[in-house]
Amino acid sequence: MQLAMFSYFGSAILISALFVLYFRNPIYSAMSLLAMFMHIAGLYVILEAEFLAGVQLLVYAGAILVLYLFVVMLLNVESRGRFIQRQTPIVVGVGILAVVEISLLILRTRFYPELPPIPHPGVETLGNTETIGMVLYTQYLFPFEIASLVLLIALVGAIVLAKGKLKFR
Amino acid sequence: MLNDLIGVLIVIAGLLFVVLTTVAYLTYLERKVLGFMQDRLGPMEVGPWGLLQPLADGIKLISKEDIIPSEANKAIFRIAPVISLVPALISFAVIPFGKNSFHFMGITTHPYITDINIGILYVLALSSVGAYGILLGGWASNSKYSLLGALRSAAQVISYELNAGMAIIGVLLLAGSLSLVKIEAAQSGGFWHWYIFPQIVAFVLYLISGIAETNRTPFDLPEAESELVAGFFTEYSGMRFSLYYLAEYMNMIIVSSIATILFLGGWNPPLPSLGFVPPFIWFMLKVYFFLFFFFWIRATLPRLRYDQLMKFGWKVMLPLSFANVIVTALVIYMVRR
Secondary structure, three states: OHHHHHHHHHHHHHHHHHHHHHOOOHHHHHHHHHHHHHHHHHHHHHOOOHHHHHHHHHHHHHHHHHHHHHHHHHHOOOOOOOOOOOOHHHHHHHHHHHHHHHHHHHHHOOOOOOOOOOOOOOOOOOOHHHHHHHHHHOOOHHHHHHHHHHHHHHHHHHHHHHOOOOOOO | OHHHHHHHHHHHHHHHHHHHHHHHHHHHHHHHHHHHHOOOOOOOOOOHHHOOHHHHHHHHHHHOOOOOOOOOOHHHHHHHHHHHHHHHHHHHHHOOOOOOOEEEOOEEEOOOOOOOOOHHHHHHHHHHHHHHHHHHHHHHOOOHHHHHHHHHHHHHHHHHHHHHHHHHHHHHHHHOOOOHHHHHHOOOOOHHHOOOOOOHHHHHHHHHHHHHHOOOOOOOHHHOHHHHOOHHHOOOOHHHHHHHHHHHHHHHHHHHHHHHHHHOOOOOOOOHHHOOOOHHHHHHHHHHHHHHHHHHHHHHOOOOOHHHHHHHHHHHHHHHHHHHHHHHHHHHHHHHO
């Protein structure tokens, strides 16, 4: 059952990702991207990471992709063939490199045949929202704060770019 | 296993029936309420007091011609209303509308379809997917009014969704859970336990964002008749038009239900001694109060200008909701320490 679910979501992700590149109409590409985000959320759900699935939809599908669509609709992006372009040789080279890297990583990873059992059967386990919160605000507090700082810099940068022609007093 | 499945199917069928009937009669209720507020009678012709008006409207919409503009992008034009409707419909899966589970011949029905531990996040995520229906419908119509309406609407939905999400966080901090069932249970035992009192700021913010998110007056810029004909569904007719209409009213019911659950204690009676009234009735009463509020606002307030709307959303609502989160978190930390 789980294998069937995984192969459905996995293949759907691959196919929709290919369609993102293949379509000439940028709106269709954006819609394929939406389909891909949804299937990634599905993959999270079968991994029992519901929180990540919800956030995936909320952030990527709900905010980022809508902004993409906005730009595409407002700027009337030309829909010339974007499948094969001048940088193709470079892209192929980088792609091969990436495939080699990923296969090396997979070869070196030790897979557990089964998930480790829940340690204390009597104790109620924390949901993954709580667990993510705990880890984010204790063990990974510093990277978390750095990430928010990076986002703040991006925000300030965007405002400076947009208002660059205005004179600041 | 099979009994569980049957139980869930019964709840789904019942919920669908109730929701769709409510949507149909909301249109009637809206016209009646607006009518009385404007010193008119509203629909009176079809059936006693016009009670069969929704049925007549339904027959009219189904039998109308489905016109697709020749320059439109046909595939996306066809699918956009569905993209708008389906998220609204499946959001109801996590709404807990009552207290008791019923057991009958080995079949158990719960007062909700499913209680997932990210309930509120699920509703928020789906409502953000619903924005695609509007955006794509406006784009695929290949008409300037539609496109402008769609862009306005999507911008509005995104900005106010953020406010709604931030306003909710205060309640989540108090309840300590994302599950709607647990949030309701945390507010049991009298109206002084309801989160409207400690979270009055969040309540007002959520209500305003809810009205803006559903594109209702005074935030109905996307369909401002005097500027944009009918906004993103200018080119739609017949059944596809009514799908957008259905989605709008369903979103109203969802916003009302979420406001009921988060701030008014859901199915909890206001006084413990009023527990003899079924919880389901309390839930419906509160939801209908919010729906009436929607109509009331529509009859009372004039429409905002677009730049006012955006300024209000980003410069007033968002800082206020951030302040609410910080103050709530601080108070909870001080009290619980």
